[in-house]
Amino acid sequence: xxxxxxxxxxxxxxxxxxxxxxxxxxxxxxxxxxxxxxxxxxxxxxxxxxxxxxxxxxxxxxxxxxxxxxxxxxxxxxxxxxxxxxxxxxxxxxxxxxxxxxxxxxxxxxxxxxxxxxxxxxxxxxxxxxxxxxxxxxxxxxxxxxxxxxxxxxxxxxxxxxxxxxxxxxxxxxxxxxxxxxxxxxxxxxxxxxxxxxxxxxxxxxxxxxxxxxxxxxxxxxxxxxxxxxxxxxxxxxxxxxxxxxxxxxxxxxxxxxxxxxxxxxxxxxxxxxxxxxxxxxxxxxxxxxxxxxxxxxxxxxxxxxxxxxxxxxxxxxxxxxxxxxxxxxxxxxxxxxxxxxxxxxxxxxxxxxxxxxxxxxxxxxxxxxxxxxxxxxxxxxxxxxxxxxxxxxxxxxx
Amino acid sequence: xxxxxxxxxxxxxxxxxxxxxxxxxxxxxxxxxxxxxxxxxxxxxxxxxxxxxxxxxxxxxxxxxxxxxxxxxxxxxxxxxxxxxxxxxxxxxxxxxxxxxxxxxxxxxxxxxxxxxxxxxxxxxxxxxxxxxxxxxxxxxxxxxxxxxxxxxxxxxxxxxxxxxxxxxxxxxxxxxxxxxxxxxxxxxxxxxxxxxxxxxxxxxxxxxxxxxxxxxxxxxxxxxxxxxxxxxxxxxxxxxxxxxxxxxxxxxxxxxxxxxxxxxxxxxxxxxxxxxxxxxxxxxxxxxxxxxxxxxxxxxxxxxxxxxxxxxxxxxxxxxxxxxxxxxxxxxxxxxxxxxxxxxxxxxxxxxxxxxxxxxxxxxxxxxxxxxxxxxxxxxxxxxxxxxxxxxxxxxxx
Numbered sequence: 001x002x003x004x005x006x007x008x009x010x011x012x013x014x015x016x017x018x019x020x021x022x023x024x025x026x027x028x029x030x031x032x033x034x035x036x037x038x039x040x041x042x043x044x045x046x047x048x049x050x051x052x053x054x055x056x057x058x059x060x061x062x063x064x065x066x067x068x069x070x071x072x073x074x075x076x077x078x079x080x081x082x083x084x085x086x087x088x089x090x091x092x093x094x095x096x097x098x099x100x101x102x103x104x105x106x107x108x109x110x111x112x113x114x115x116x117x118x119x120x121x122x123x124x125x126x127x128x129x130x131x132x133x134x135x136x137x138x139x140x141x142x143x144x145x146x147x148x149x150x151x152x153x154x155x156x157x158x159x160x161x162x163x164x165x166x167x168x169x170x171x172x173x174x175x176x177x178x179x180x181x182x183x184x185x186x187x188x189x190x191x192x193x194x195x196x197x198x199x200x201x202x203x204x205x206x207x208x209x210x211x212x213x214x215x216x217x218x219x220x221x222x223x224x225x226x227x228x229x230x231x232x233x234x235x236x237x238x239x240x241x242x243x244x245x246x247x248x249x250x251x252x253x254x255x256x257x258x259x260x261x262x263x264x265x266x267x268x269x270x271x272x273x274x275x276x277x278x279x280x281x282x283x284x285x286x287x288x289x290x291x292x293x294x295x296x297x298x299x300x301x302x303x304x305x306x307x308x309x310x311x312x313x314x315x316x317x318x319x320x321x322x323x324x325x326x327x328x329x330x331x332x333x334x335x336x337x338x339x340x341x342x343x344x345x346x347x348x349x350x351x352x353x354x355x356x357x358x359x360x361x362x363x364x365x366x367x368x369x370x371x372x373x374x375x376x377x378x379x380x381x382x383x384x385x386x387x388x389x390x391x392x393x394x395x396x397x398x399x
Numbered sequence: 400x401x402x403x404x405x406x407x408x409x410x411x412x413x414x415x416x417x418x419x420x421x422x423x424x425x426x427x428x429x430x431x432x433x434x435x436x437x438x439x440x441x442x443x444x445x446x447x448x449x450x451x452x453x454x455x456x457x458x459x460x461x462x463x464x465x466x467x468x469x470x471x472x473x474x475x476x477x478x479x480x481x482x483x484x485x486x487x488x489x490x491x492x493x494x495x496x497x498x499x500x501x502x503x504x505x506x507x508x509x510x511x512x513x514x515x516x517x518x519x520x521x522x523x524x525x526x527x528x529x530x531x532x533x534x535x536x537x538x539x540x541x542x543x544x545x546x547x548x549x550x551x552x553x554x555x556x557x558x559x560x561x562x563x564x565x566x567x568x569x570x571x572x573x574x575x576x577x578x579x580x581x582x583x584x585x586x587x588x589x590x591x592x593x594x595x596x597x598x599x600x601x602x603x604x605x606x607x608x609x610x611x612x613x614x615x616x617x618x619x620x621x622x623x624x625x626x627x628x629x630x631x632x633x634x635x636x637x638x639x640x641x642x643x644x645x646x647x648x649x650x651x652x653x654x655x656x657x658x659x660x661x662x663x664x665x666x667x668x669x670x671x672x673x674x675x676x677x678x679x680x681x682x683x684x685x686x687x688x689x690x691x692x693x694x695x696x697x698x699x700x701x702x703x704x705x706x707x708x709x710x711x712x713x714x715x716x717x718x719x720x721x722x723x724x725x726x727x728x729x730x731x732x733x734x735x736x737x738x739x740x741x742x743x744x745x746x747x748x749x750x751x752x753x754x755x756x757x758x759x760x761x762x763x764x765x766x767x768x769x770x771x772x773x774x775x776x777x778x779x780x781x782x783x784x785x786x787x788x789x790x791x792x793x794x795x796x797x798x
Contacts, residue, residue: 047724047727048723048727048728049721079748080748083748112717115749304794309794309795311795312794312795312796314796317512317513318476318477318511325446325448326447329447333477334479349479349481350514350515387794391703395707395786396711
């Protein structure tokens with residue numbers, strides 16, 4: 001049975017994905033189309049170098065949005081003047097076929113840097129892509145945005161905010177990609193979130209910012225940061241709910257839902273880290289400041305030495321401690337506690353825990369590391385993945 | 400023929416290294432002894448968590464120094480109260496045998512975190528260690544401070560500052576260790592530099608700070624920062640030269656020599672990066688500020704993706720660009736130039752260079768990456784190494 005998955009879950013969204021020839025056989029262009037105009041809010045890379053696709057989208061975000069084009073296999077960045085021209089040509093054609101203005105469409109790209117986007121292939125593919133789009137196309141789109149991802153990443157989420165129709169509720173849907181070049185402050189990652197909510201722009205902005213800050217901005221695969229990162233949330237209002245404004249109960253519910261969607265996708269990205277087979281969740285508690293908590297959690301989750309020790313199931317908590325200390329947060333090492341899974345391994349001094357028990361914790365699909373700093377009341381969670389020889393192999397070789 | 404190598408090169412220094420049982424067979428304790436009192440200046444880790452050995456040394460640095468004890472195989476950190484007691488016991492014994500006060504000796508440790516230093520083994524070993532020390536013991540000491548290092552790192556350097564005796568000159572010598580947990584702002588690295596120069600303390604401090612800033616602080620193996628990093632320079636004044644003061648020609652010559660010694664040892668550490676077989680030198684030129692230049696150079700040299708691409712001899716300059724951009728320095732990507740070896744690969748747009756030529760550049764023992772930002776007149780050089788599957792393997796397994 002065909003299902004409305006991912007970005008197609010909320011009312012009024014269609015999606016699709018096909019191969020147009022950027023890659024040999026795998027799907028490489030995707031589309032998301034809304035029946036009606038959406039308000040769009042986004043967060044994007046802080047990298048000084050930005051892809052043309054991202055620059056295009058940032059320019060249009062303030063306008064009503066009808067559709068998003070996404071390609072994988074090519075990052076569309078650093079191509080000189082020609083790179084921008086190609087981008088404009090493709091987006092003109094895309095908006096023409098959609099019968100809308102070029103101001104109402106967004107673009108996102110992911111893949112290798114340094115090759116020109118194959119303009120003609122993409123333009124030729126656009127018609128079939130748009131024909132293929134349907135409310136059951138969530139899977140195809142989620143597949144078409146993958147690069148080294150091992151699996152597509154989608155989520156469907158129903159809030160309990162009442163929609164206009166009886167027994168219906170405001171919904172959210174999302175898809176994401178990302179596996180390498182994943183680092184705090186976004187990554188070579190793209191995430192597309194749709195909702196049928198009626199919501200004020202400022203409320204959507206605030207909810208998205210908070211959700212991204214506690215999800216995509218807290219994952220790290222390799223401390224490398226991409227030129228293309230982009231998280232966009234499209235709200236088309238088709239649920240017909242009472243408009244969601246800031247500082248209301250519905251806003252809290254919506255924000256919570258959006259955070260859930262973002263965290264789910266972010267964790268999937270970390271879990272899918274190139275060559276990785278384990279998700280590492282780092283919880284930092286009772287830190288002096290939120291900044292300390294976030295920086296320490298991310299530093300540990302991103303430490304090559306911690307990540308390699310997890311691969312080897314070696315409970316080397318010294319690396320966790322050294323990593324925490326390197327951030328120069330405010331805490332007293334003698335008061336610090338470190339847990340691996342449920343086990344306290346450092347409590348101001350080394351604790352005696354049988355190594356086989358800890359090895360078992362480190363072999364779990366989801367490894368939990370907790371650091372309690374006892375210097376305040378702030379906390380943060382970051383996600384990363386283990387480092388394997390496979391990671392190096394993947395990144396030594398050309399795609 | 401026996402030679403005065405490394406730290407034994409300047410007048411009046413002896414050294415030695417033996418196995419005392421921290422490791423199974425390899426040498427694990429080393430000593431440097433000066434005939435006469437030295438002034439000592441040092442730079443050390445900014446990690447919040449510091450080893451007891453480092454804490455001991457920081458306390459004593461202001462005093463006249465006669466000897467340094469160094470152990471490998473155990474980091475002597477995070478052992479609670481007992482860790483500090485063990486440290487004091489060992490250093491008391493060390494100074495007793497040397498017939499000096501405990502205030503006149505330094506201590507440095509490197510190795511695994513989280514095990515208590517084997518007090519009795521070290522104390523028992525001290526006598527043989529001190530007996531073994533001679534002016535030909537530089538090699539033994541350089542070996543005894545190694546952990547995962549593949550080779551000992553030593554240097555001898557003669558300045559043209561005239562010593563008291565005819566035809567003699569002020570000399571510098573040094574040894575270092577480091578291979579993993581190597582990151583900007585020092586690393587699991589130790590470096591010991593000796594000189595027979597007569598020099599003002601403030602002049603020595605200034606020269607060392609500058610030298611460390613442009614050598615050890617510009618290397619990165621894995622972005623992980625240790626709790627034990629320590630660079631110390633001991634000056635015993637036995638050359639009898641005219642005292643070196645700041646803002647003099649001799650000071651410039653001495654500083655230059657010290658920078659040479661530090662850069663030589665720093666590059667050796669980067670070259671010796673765990674699992675690595677290539678040194679990567681990253682030069683950033685015409686940056687807007689020195690801070691920009693340094694941060695961008697270090698970011699590129701530390702990028703897992705750049706490092707893995709070097710291993711695969713894949714001229715993926717896109718990773719270099721993305722890495723440069725991620726630092727958020729002030730530059731215009733369209734004005735940027737990127738060179739691999741002598742070849743311009745990006746000049747605002749991708750340049751056509753035959754891939755086999757670039758593969759050859761990336762297979763060299765010393766790979767040169769140059770980024771010209773055209774936004775100012777500041778520059779910096781950083782050193783790193785390639786990332787191999789072997790790195791992961793080494794760090795998965797227990798020592």
